Every structure is written in C-alpha cells, then in structure tokens.
Amino acid sequence: MSNKEIDDLSGTETTGHEWDGIKELNTPLPRWWLWTFYGCIVFALGYVIAYPAIPLISSATPGLLGYSSRATLDAYLDAAKAAQGGLVQQVADTPVAEIASNPDLARFAAAGGRSLFKVYCVQCHGTGATGGPGYPNLNDDDWIWGGTIDQIYTTLTHGVRWEADTDTRFNIMPNFGADGLLEPAQITTAARYVASLSGLEGGENTPEGQQLFAENCAACHGDAGQGLPDMGGPSLVDAIWLYDGSLAGIETQLQKPRHGVMPAWGARLGDTAVKQLAVYVHSLGGGK
Numbered sequence: 001m002s003n004k005e006i007d008d009l010s011g012t013e014t015t016g017h018e019w020d021g022i023k024e025l026n027t028p029l030p031r032w033w034l035w036t037f038y039g040c041i042v043f044a045l046g047y048v049i050a051y052p053a054i055p056l057i058s059s060a061t062p063g064l065l066g067y068s069s070r071a072t073l074d075a076y077l078d079a080a081k082a083a084q085g086g087l088v089q090q091v092a093d094t095p096v097a098e099i100a101s102n103p104d105l106a107r108f109a110a111a112g113g114r115s116l117f118k119v120y121c122v123q124c125h126g127t128g129a130t131g132g133p134g135y136p137n138l139n140d141d142d143w144i145w146g147g148t149i150d151q152i153y154t155t156l157t158h159g160v161r162w163e164a165d166t167d168t169r170f171n172i173m174p175n176f177g178a179d180g181l182l183e184p185a186q187i188t189t190a191a192r193y194v195a196s197l198s199g200l201e202g203g204e205n206t207p208e209g210q211q212l213f214a215e216n217c218a219a220c221h222g223d224a225g226q227g228l229p230d231m232g233g234p235s236l237v238d239a240i241w242l243y244d245g246s247l248a249g250i251e252t253q254l255q256k257p258r259h260g261v262m263p264a265w266g267a268r269l270g271d272t273a274v275k276q277l278a279v280y281v282h283s284l285g286g287g288k
Contacts, residue, residue, distance in 0.1 A: 084108075092272040096153045099279055106279060113280025116273055120265065129284055133243055134260055140286045142240040145169050146229035147288040153278040157271070159264030160232075168264055171220065171232040177255035186212055191251040197225045197237045202247035 005014045007025060017024040048054060051063040087108045091099065100106045117129070124135045131137035136144060145155045155169055162168040176182040182190065193209025194217070195202055214223070220233030227235030234242060243249055243258060266274050281287065 088112075088272060091275055094275075096275045096278050097148075097150050099275065100149070100282075106283075109276045109279040110283050112273070113276035113278070113283075116269070116277050117280055120269070121277070124262075129281070134258065136242060137240070138281050138286060139284050140240060141288070142227075142235055142238060143229060143286070143288070144227075144234045144242070145232050147282075147286060149278055149282040149287060151229065152281050152287060153274060155262070156274045156277055156281075157264065157266035160262040161259060162261060162264040165264035165267065169232055172259065173220070173253070173257040174216075175256050176216065182212070182216070182254070187251055187254045190216070191247055191254055194225065194236055194250050195247045198239060198245075200245065200247060200250075 005016065005023075006012070007014055007023065010025060013026045015024045015026045048061075049063070050065045051067050052060045053063065054061040087105060090102075090105055091109050091112075094102070094105065099109050117125075118127070121129070125131050125138055126135070129138040136142075141147065143151070145151060145160070158165045158167045158169060160169040174181055176190075177184065177187050189204075189206065189209045190212040192202060192204040193206065193213050196205040196209070197203070213221075213225070217225075220228055220231045221236050222228050222233065225236035227233050227237075234240075239245065241249070242260075243253060265277065269277075
C-alpha cells in the first residue's frame with residue numbers, strides 16, 4: 001500500500017506507467033460491464049457447441065441441437081405451398097381470359113404477378129409501371145400491341161423483337177431519312193402533319209403532309225393516326241409518346257427510328273408465371 005502513487009489532480013491511483021511525463025490512471029471497468037462481457041463469452045461458447053458454427057472443409061460443425069436453417073426454410077416453403085391450396089394449378093389449367101371470372105383466383109394470380117413484376121419488369125417499366133422514354137407506361141390506355149388480357153399475355157409470352165422466339169411481336173419502322181426514302185423537306189412536312197394530329201406545337205396539317213402520311217405511315221398507324229395494335233403501330237393522336245413527343249423528336253424518329261426489345265418471358269418463366277403477370281398488368285387500370 002505504501003508503494004501506491006495517487007494522482008494529485010484526480011485523486012486516483014496510477015498504474016505506474018509513464019510516457020513523456022504523462023501518467024496512466026488506474027480506472028478499472030465497471031463491475032456490471034465486466035460481468036456482461038464474461039456472460040457474452042459464456043453465451044458464445046454455448047452457442048458454438050449447440051448450433052452449427054465452426055467451418056470445416058466441406059461443411060460445419062452440426063451442433064448438439066441439430067438445427068438447420070435450410071431445413072427451416074424448406075419447412076416454410078412447404079407451408080407456403082400448402083397454403084396456396086392448389087391455386088397455382090388452377091391458374092395453370094385456366095385460360096388467362098377466364099381467370100378474372102373467379103375473384104379468388106384473380107386475386108391470387110395478381111398477387112403472384114405483382115411479385116414477378118418487381119423482379120423482372122421494374123428495370124424497364126419502373127416500380128409503378130409508369131415506364132419512361134422508350135419503355136411503355138402500363139397504366140394508361142395506349143397499347144402498342146393491344147391491351148386486352150389475351151394480347152398482353154401474348155406479348156409477355158413471345159416478347160417484342162426477341163429473335164430467339166419465332167412468334168415474337170415484330171415490326172420495323174423504315175429509316176425514312178437515313179435510307180433516303182424521303183427528302184429532308186418531306187420529313188419535315190410529314191413530322192409537322194403528325195404533330196398536328198395531337199395538337200403539338202409546330203404541327204401543320206397540309207395536303208402534302210396528308211399525302212406523305214397516307215403513302216408512308218397509314219399502313220401501320222391507321223388512316224387517321226389512331227394506331228393499329230395488330231401491326232404494333234402506336235396511336236399518334238393523343239399526348240402519349242414512347243420517345244420524344246415534340247416536333248424535333250418526331251423528325252428524329254422519322255429520320256432513323258429507335259426500336260425497343262422485350263424478352264420472351266414464356267420460355268424463361270413458364271406459362272403459369274406469364275399468366276400471373278398478364279393478370280397483374282391488366283389489373284393496373286389500362287388494360288382493355
């Protein structure tokens with residue numbers, strides 16, 4: 001006790017260590033903290049013994065309790081499948097257009113489709129299915145290939161311009177400017193006429209524009225620009241544009257059009273999953 005050194009300022013015993021005249025105070029950890037620390041050590045040792053914990057070459061120590069997270073997951077999945085009550089099989093066996101007539105089945109299919117949409121579709125169409133430049137909005141009434149549930153199902157199954165699927169939705173808009181099909185002045189006239197159909201700024205309805213449209217555009221977009229879903233020709237008479245809805249944007253599309261691609265989900269996800277997706281997309285409000 002006589003060898004203890006007490007710090008004059010704090011009145012606390014020192015450890016005897018000194019660095020450049022600075023002495024270390026001897027302030028032990030609180031008892032409660034030490035006992036908590038010791039308790040954690042004991043718990044950790046017990047956990048290592050009771051549960052799988054120590055990695056081995058090809059596995060891990062099994063633990064005395066024989067617990068397996070994989071087995072628990074399998075049990076949850078089995079319970080989920082049992083809770084479905086055969087609804088998945090009902091979706092598989094029911095034509096997609098008839099699913100809506102069964103409220104319980106339609107609700108189940110839409111819920112599954114919503115989950116699938118979040119995994120496979122939001123990257124292009126957005127979390128709210130509102131789309132973006134080059135990616136269609138799935139909430140409105142403007143459908144390039146048709147908005148009935150059967151048409152949506154077909155588009156999802158075979159994709160759009162998906163070369164690996166021989167039944168894919170396919171069309172190509174000519175490069176009117178890049179390939180010299182129309183003169184620059186004709187492209188401007190045609191663009192002004194198209195802009196006039198939906199009341200865009202710079203639009204101008206002229207006889208020459210009408211003739212150019214009838215000869216080059218009506219076959220896919222309809223005589224009045226109303227769109228032809230069977231041809232994949234979008235409507236030109238509303239305010240919904242897949243790309244740039246301005247006079248300059250229309251001229252750019254006529255000059256060298258852009259063409260989107262959508263995978264054929266039927267081969268990747270299977271028919272039942274595609275039906276669920278079709279039901280969900282149709283239920284967003286824009287489906288016809």
